[in-house]
Structures are given as C-alpha cells and as structure tokens.
Amino acid sequence: MKRSGSLLDTSEDSQHSTNKAPPTKKALEDNSKDMSLNDSGSHVSLVENLPVEKVEHGERVAILDFGAQYGKVIDRRVRELRVQSEMFPLNTTAKQILDLGGFKAIIISGGPNSVYDPEAPTIDPKIFNCGLPVLGICYGFQLMNRINGGSVTREQIREDGACEIKINNSVKLFDELEEVQTVLLTHGDSVSESTVADGFTVIARSGHHVAGICNEVRQLYGVQFHPEVDLTVHGSKMFQNFLFKVAGCCGNFTIQNREQACIAEIKQIVGDKKVLVMVSGGVDSAVCAALLSRALGPNRVTAIHIDNGFMRHEESDAVEKSLAALNLPLHRFNYGTTFRSSTEHMKYGELSLDECDDPELKRRIIGNTFIRVKDAVMKELKINHDEYFLGQGTLRPDLIESASALASGHADTIKTHHNDTHLVRELRKEGKVVEPLKDFHKDEVRELGKDLGLPESIVQRHPFPGPGLAIRILCSSDRRPEFSFTGPLYEQNPVNVIAFTEKFLDAALNPSQGYYENQIFEVARMNALATLSENDREIASKQTFQVNAHILPIKTVGVQGDARSYSYSVALSTDERPIPWKLLFAYASVIPKLHYGVNRVCYAFGPKIDSSIDDLTRTFLVPHTVTKLQMADHIANNILFGRHRNSNGAQFPNVGSRISQMPVVMIPIDFDRDRTVAGSYRHSIVLRPFVTSDFMTGQAAIPGVHLPEETLLEMDHAIRTGVIGISRVLLDMTCKPPGTTEWE
Numbered sequence: 001m002k003r004s005g006s007l008l009d010t011s012e013d014s015q016h017s018t019n020k021a022p023p024t025k026k027a028l029e030d031n032s033k034d035m036s037l038n039d040s041g042s043h044v045s046l047v048e049n050l051p052v053e054k055v056e057h058g059e060r061v062a063i064l065d066f067g068a069q070y071g072k073v074i075d076r077r078v079r080e081l082r083v084q085s086e087m088f089p090l091n092t093t094a095k096q097i098l099d100l101g102g103f104k105a106i107i108i109s110g111g112p113n114s115v116y117d118p119e120a121p122t123i124d125p126k127i128f129n130c131g132l133p134v135l136g137i138c139y140g141f142q143l144m145n146r147i148n149g150g151s152v153t154r155e156q157i158r159e160d161g162a163c164e165i166k167i168n169n170s171v172k173l174f175d176e177l178e179e180v181q182t183v184l185l186t187h188g189d190s191v192s193e194s195t196v197a198d199g200f201t202v203i204a205r206s207g208h209h210v211a212g213i214c215n216e217v218r219q220l221y222g223v224q225f226h227p228e229v230d231l232t233v234h235g236s237k238m239f240q241n242f243l244f245k246v247a248g249c250c251g252n253f254t255i256q257n258r259e260q261a262c263i264a265e266i267k268q269i270v271g272d273k274k275v276l277v278m279v280s281g282g283v284d285s286a287v288c289a290a291l292l293s294r295a296l297g298p299n300r301v302t303a304i305h306i307d308n309g310f311m312r313h314e315e316s317d318a319v320e321k322s323l324a325a326l327n328l329p330l331h332r333f334n335y336g337t338t339f340r341s342s343t344e345h346m347k348y349g350e351l352s353l354d355e356c357d358d359p360e361l362k363r364r365i366i367g368n369t370f371i372r373v374k375d376a377v378m379k380e381l382k383i384n385h386d387e388y389f390l391g392q393g394t395l396r397p398d399l400i401e402s403a404s405a406l407a408s409g410h411a412d413t414i415k416t417h418h419n420d421t422h423l424v425r426e427l428r429k430e431g432k433v434v435e436p437l438k439d440f441h442k443d444e445v446r447e448l449g450k451d452l453g454l455p456e457s458i459v460q461r462h463p464f465p466g467p468g469l470a471i472r473i474l475c476s477s478d479r480r481p482e483f484s485f486t487g488p489l490y491e492q493n494p495v496n497v498i499a500f501t502e503k504f505l506d507a508a509l510n511p512s513q514g515y516y517e518n519q520i521f522e523v524a525r526m527n528a529l530a531t532l533s534e535n536d537r538e539i540a541s542k543q544t545f546q547v548n549a550h551i552l553p554i555k556t557v558g559v560q561g562d563a564r565s566y567s568y569s570v571a572l573s574t575d576e577r578p579i580p581w582k583l584l585f586a587y588a589s590v591i592p593k594l595h596y597g598v599n600r601v602c603y604a605f606g607p608k609i610d611s612s613i614d615d616l617t618r619t620f621l622v623p624h625t626v627t628k629l630q631m632a633d634h635i636a637n638n639i640l641f642g643r644h645r646n647s648n649g650a651q652f653p654n655v656g657s658r659i660s661q662m663p664v665v666m667i668p669i670d671f672d673r674d675r676t677v678a679g680s681y682r683h684s685i686v687l688r689p690f691v692t693s694d695f696m697t698g699q700a701a702i703p704g705v706h707l708p709e710e711t712l713l714e715m716d717h718a719i720r721t722g723v724i725g726i727s728r729v730l731l732d733m734t735c736k737p738p739g740t741t742e743w744e
C-alpha cells in the first residue's frame with residue numbers, strides 16, 4: 001500500500017523515508033500507554049518498500065538532507081521527543097512541504113560541501129519565508145546566513161570535536177540552559193560577527209567564530225554546531241526547545257514496538273522463502289539472526305560464519321561457542337587464503353589484496369570477496385539462490401559512512417563498509433537482501449538484543465569490523481613517503497619536527513624575539529593552554545613541559561565537516577613524568593584545528609622522540625604481518641579484560657566495560673631506528689580506546705578518567721616485550737570527528 005501524500009522526488013536520488021526506526025527502551029516505556037502496534041494495515045514507504053507507522057495525526061517536522069553524516073541522527077532525536085519527522089531531498093521546495101500539510105517546522109542538515117562553491121547544493125529561498133520555523137544545522141546554518149544576505153568564508157582555523165561555546169540563553173532555542181555549553185563542532189567554513197545576515201543576531205560564539213544566529217520574529221535559528229549528536233551534551237534539550245517552544249509541537253507521536261516492526265518487515269520481505277544469514281560473532285549479526293529465527297522459525301534460517309584470515313587470535317573458535325546461544329545451525333568456513341589472494345580489476349591489470357596499500361581499495365576487495373565467498377558457500381551447502389535471501393546485520397552508520405542511497409543521497413563516502421560494496425548494492429537492487437537493523441544505531445541494537453534475551457556476552461561485546469585486522473594494518477609499498485602538506489598553514493611552515501617548549505610560549509607572548517618560523521606551534525600551545533581549566537593552565541605554564549611533536553608520514557581516514565579526510569597523524573612525546581595527560585589531550589584537540597593536513601594526534605609511550613621520522617616499513621597483508629598484529633591485539637585485550645598478570649604476578653582488573661571499543665592498530669613506523677641499516681622490519685602499535693554510544697561521534701578514552709593509567713602502561717610494556725619487531729606503542733587521543741574510531 002502506498003503512503004498517502006508522498007509526492008516528492010521518487011527518482012534514484014530520492015532519500016524520502018520516515019523515521020520508522022524503533023524507539024529506545026526508555027522511549028518505549030514512556031510510550032507504553034498509547035503504543036500502537038502496527039502489524040496490519042501498515043503503510044509502505046515509496047523508496048524502501050518497508051512498513052512505516054500509521055500517520056495518526058498531522059504533526060510532523062521536515063528534515064532537508066544535505067548529505068550530513070548525522071542526518072539520520074537528527075531524525076532519531078526528533079523521534080525520541082515523540083515528534084514524527086520525514087527526511088526529504090535537498091531540492092524539495094517550500095511549496096511541496098506546505099502542500100503536503102501537517103508540517104510544523106523544518107530542519108536543514110549539515111553537509112560536506114561549501115556553500116560558496118558554485119557547484120554546491122542550495123535550497124529553495126522560500127523555505128525561509130514560508131511561515132514555518134526553521135533550524136539550520138552547520139551547512140544548514142551557513143545556507144541560512146548566506147541566503148538571507150550574510151556571507152560564509154573558509155577560515156585558517158577549523159573546528160572539529162567537542163568544544164565549549166557561550167550561548168545567549170534568553171532566546172527560546174537555548175531556554176533553561178547554562179551560558180557555557182559543550183557542543184560538537186566540525187567545520188572549516190565559518191561565519192564571523194561582521195558577516196552575519198541583516199536582521200539576525202548572534203546567539204552563540206565559539207572561541208573563534210559565530211556558533212549560532214537567530215531571527216526570533218521570523219523563527220529562524222541557525223547553529224554551527226551539531227545539537228543532534230551525543231558530544232553536544234544538552235543537544236536534546238535544544239531540540240526540545242525548538243520543537244515545543246518555537247514550533248509549538250505537542251509530542252504525541254506514537255512509535256511502533258521495535259521487535260514487532262522488524263519481524264513484520266522480515267516476514268514481508270522474505271515471504272515463504274529462506275535466509276542465509278552472515279554472522280560474525282558481533283552483536284549486530286547475532287541480533288539479526290535471532291530476529292530472523294523468531295520471524296521465520298529456525299528451520300528457514302541458515303547461519304554462516306566466515307574466517308577471512310583477518311580475525312583476532314582464535315576468534316572464530318570463540319564465535320562458534322558464543323553463537324551456540326542462538327540455537328541455530330551454524331556453519332563455519334575458513335577462506336583465509338581466498339581473501340588474501342583475492343583481486344580487484346584495475347586499469348593496469350589485476351591487483352591482489354596482499355599487494356595493496358590503499359585503504360579504500362582494500363575494503364572494496366574484502367567486501368566483494370565476502371559476497372563471492374558467500375556464493376561458494378551456497379554451492380558447498382547445496383543452497384539454491386532463488387530460494388534464499390542474504391541476511392546481514394547492517395546498521396545505519398554502516399550505510400551512512402558508505403554513502404548508501406538508503407541512508408542519504410548526498411553524503412560523502414567516509415569508508416565503504418564491507419556489507420555495502422557494489423556487489424551488495426546489486427543484490428539489494430535485485431531484492432535479495434534482508435537487513436532488518438538498517439535503521440538502527442548500535443545502542444538501539446543492544447537494547448533489542450537484551451529484549452530478545454541474548455546473553456550479555458553477545459549484547460555487550462565490543463564491535464569488530466567485518467574486514468577485521470586487514471583494515472587495522474596500515475600498509476605501505478614505498479619506503480620513502482612523500483610529504484605533501486596541504487592547507488594554508490603548511491604552505492607557511494613545511495617542517496615535520498616541532499617542539500613545544502617554553503620558548504614558544506615566550507615567543508607567542510613576545511613576537512619580537514624572532515621564533516617565528518614555528519609560529520603556528522606557538523599558536524597551538526597558546527590554544528591548548530587556553531582550553532585548560534585555570535588551575536591546570538597555571539600548572540602547565542609554570543612547568544617547562546618539553547613535549548615534542550612529530551608529524552608521521554602516514555595518512556589515515558577521518559571525518560571532518562561531514563566529509564572524508566585522509567590526513568597525517570602527529571605523535572607527541574615527552575620525558576615529563578608523571579605523563580601530563582591533560583596538556584597532551586589539550587594539544588590533541590587543538591592541533592587538528594590549526595593544521596588542515598592533520599586529523600589525528602597520538603601520544604608515543606617511552607622517552608621523548610628526538611629524530612625525525614622520514615621512512616616507512618614496507619608492509620602488506622601477508623601472514624607474518626597479520627600474526628604480529630594478532631599477537632599485539634591479544635596481549636592488549638587480555639590486559640583490558642582482566643585476563644593478564646604482569647611479570648610480578650599482579651592481576652590487572654577487567655576494565656573492558658568502561659570503554660566502547662579498542663582497535664589495536666599496526667603502523668609501518670620504526671621510531672628511534674638505526675639509520676645505518678637500509679630498511680626496517682619493525683612496526684609500531686596504536687591503541688585506540690574509544691568511548692561512544694552510537695559510534696557516529698565519540699571521544700578517546702583518557703587515562704585516569706576512563707581507563708587506569710597502569711592498564712595502558714602495562715599494554716605498552718607487554719606488547720613491546722612480548723612481540724618481536726615492535727618499535728613503540730602509541731595512544732590515540734583524537735575525538736571522532738576529526739578522526740574515526742578505526743585507523744586505516
């Protein structure tokens with residue numbers, strides 16, 4: 001059945017979908033009185049052909065999607081406040097929205113483009129005069145300012161990560177909020193006091209830029225930050241203010257029971273056929289398999305687990321044991337050799353995975369091999385293609401980051417998740433895939449897993465990416481990396497060894513002393529100091545902290561301003577003891593703001609690094625490299641989960657549940673190496689303990705706050721002494737954004 005009133009763009013580009021993802025447990029409890037289960041008579045979305053809620057009342061909010069990473073997070077926040085929302089493509093006009101009726105407000109999302117680019121997507125200007133309140137977020141804010149007569153420019157200083165801003169809490173949007181707010185900013189284009197559109201007033205300021213504007217009479221609000229993500233601590237309150245105090249919504253939207261909705265969807269898609277479900281041992285595929293089994297009965301579901309050769313130490317054995325709880329026949333296959341030698345057709349011939357050093361290409365090869373291996377498995381199991389659907393535990397973030405049209409029509413590809421490669425998209429087009437969790441975030445899947453009665457060990461398991469250690473090994477075919485810094489700051493200052501010492505503080509305070517070749521690092525130091533509390537700042541400025549910063553000749557993927565970045569990492573090192581974590585984390589948040597060419601900052605355990613790092617260890621996905629990372633990962637995880645005793649026999653506590661995930665990454669760098677020898681075989685290991693709920697944004701775990709410092713120091717010691725060929729261990733201190741959770 002078609003949904004009445006859906007008349008907008010239904011072309012391939014269209015991403016029109018309703019906020020049908022099920023609510024959080026809390027929202028469900030809140031809604032329990034008036035919950036309307038929707039097994040029968042459900043409406044069908046034009047685009048995704050899935051059941052959506054009955055529209056029982058007219059109160060809705062339109063979200064115009066400009067390709068934000070967080071577009072679908074906006075709709076989640078609105079839904080959690082019990083207001084229905086619909087996402088529309090960016091070219092939707094004010095008239096189309098008004099003609100549909102029932103809309104009380106419009107939210108314009110962020111996006112990867114720059115509003116001043118001639119090619120950049122723009123908006124129907126009548127949106128701002130159609131009488132509906134508008135909230136513009138990031139790109140949406142920049143559009144609002146520009147279209148109403150202001151301007152937007154690219155600034156030298158970009159802002160990525162959680163920052164403190166000052167707000168004017170006398171405006172409705174910020175009602176009942178404190179003057180200082182922690183928010184997520186991620187932008188390189190900015191509005192300044194002098195470029196605000198006439199008729200608008202500044203309602204929020206970050207250190208360097210205008211962070212919010214409004215015209216209260218016209219009910220137009222624009223914010224440079226992202227109220228929709230977790231890193232904006234009171235973002236939900238801001239939405240509440242906008243929806244209820246500005247737009248006059250009443251919040252009476254009722255939401256389907258999440259489990260029922262998934263089961264109905266599975267039954268509708270699969271009909272009387274069967275499903276081959278891919279299970280990894282992770283929570284997403286386990287919940288997906290449990291739902292399939294509940295919807296179709298265990299006899300119509302076959303679960304397969306594939307060892308792709310990039311699993312952690314003895315992982316597939318553990319997966320097999322833990323998935324016994326699903327009560328499904330599980331078939332396990334080992335295709336390690338097939339994956340390693342799998343190829344991609346390039347212009348110049350076939351490229352094999354074990355000679356590939358491009359992260360996105362590695363992902364593509366692995367993702368496509370998963371599908372080919374699935375076909376081989378079907379043959380082995382004598383399964384008929386026509387009778388079976390492919391089941392995957394795909395989540396929203398997987399689709400958003402892969403820029404799937406299922407999630408957004410204009411998002412940048414941050415990374416192609418293995419479950420959303422072109423072969424998977426082909427299968428989807430043929431209607432051969434069932435992915436009941438594709439509108440869920442990780443925390444929602446965990447709630448659902450609990451409701452389904454899955455054991456805690458599966459529900460709370462840290463995620464592990466399908467391509468496994470293959471993406472966590474940074475490969476390098478060339479020993480001599482080419483440094484190519486981009487952005488205005490590096491044009492001025494192309495050095496790769498920098499030292500933050502007292503002299504820079506002096507120089508910054510007294511420019512005539514002539515330390516200007518390193519001026520940008522003085523600025524970094526001043527900015528870092530400025531972010532500390534008064535007490536910490538006093539301590540940091542009194543002591544002579546000798547912190548060296550080296551720009552490493554490796555690039556990794558990050559997400560900045562809703563776009564993919566592929567930039568260098570900085571390693572900080574110091575002889576100061578105790579390790580000045582606060583100052584180091586302050587540098588970590590400041591350096592990527594000042595350097596367009598840097599998206600990550602790590603601390604290198606051990607003594608201060610004194611020599612420059614200008615060569616790489618040749619590294620490919622060959623067995624001994626994978627084994628090396630498996631060993632380091634095994635040691636680090638044993639320590640994290642309390643399965644380790646140090647050389648004195650002391651047991652380390654299980655602190656795994658204090659963080660959300662800890663990728664252990666191998667980088668092709670030998671610090672402190674003997675330069676009389678031609679090349680090195682040594683690598684370094686990066687620990688990336690990370691804290692988040694939905695993985696869309698998050699922060700690096702801080703020693704002494706999220707994890708005991710001793711735990712991390714023991715990881716450093718045990719990895720260096722336990723694995724041959726390890727140079728140093730580093731701790732990633734970067735937020736997402738600008739970094740991502742994984743390194744690749």
Ligand SMILES: Nc1ncnc2c1ncn2[C@@H]1O[C@H](COP(=O)(O)OP(=O)(O)OP(=O)(O)O)[C@@H](O)[C@H]1O
Binds near residue numbers: 306308
């Ligand atoms: N080794 C594997 N064998 C079979 N299927 C896999 C494997 N790894 C990943 N998949 C499939 O890809 C999907 C996405 O992987 P992803 O890692 O995001 O989810 P997960 O492993 O189920 O959960 P988690 O994110 O918690 O690790 C899985 O749900 C599963 O369907």
Ligand SMILES: O=c1[nH]c(=O)c2[nH+]cn([C@@H]3O[C@H](COP(=O)(O)O)[C@@H](O)[C@H]3O)c2[nH]1
Binds near residue numbers: 466467695741
């Ligand atoms: O199954 C997966 N296939 C993938 O290709 C993939 N890439 C990232 N991840 C996991 O997704 C979460 C967010 O990671 P990022 O911040 O690095 O994007 C983290 O939990 C990552 O481990 C993947 N999972």
Ligand SMILES: NC(=O)CC[C@H](N)C(=O)O
Binds near residue numbers: 186
């Ligand atoms: N997140 C966004 O919407 C970013 C907008 C724009 N690309 C910028 O960097 O400022």
Ligand SMILES: [Mg+2]
Binds near residue numbers: 465466
């Ligand atoms: Mg996984």
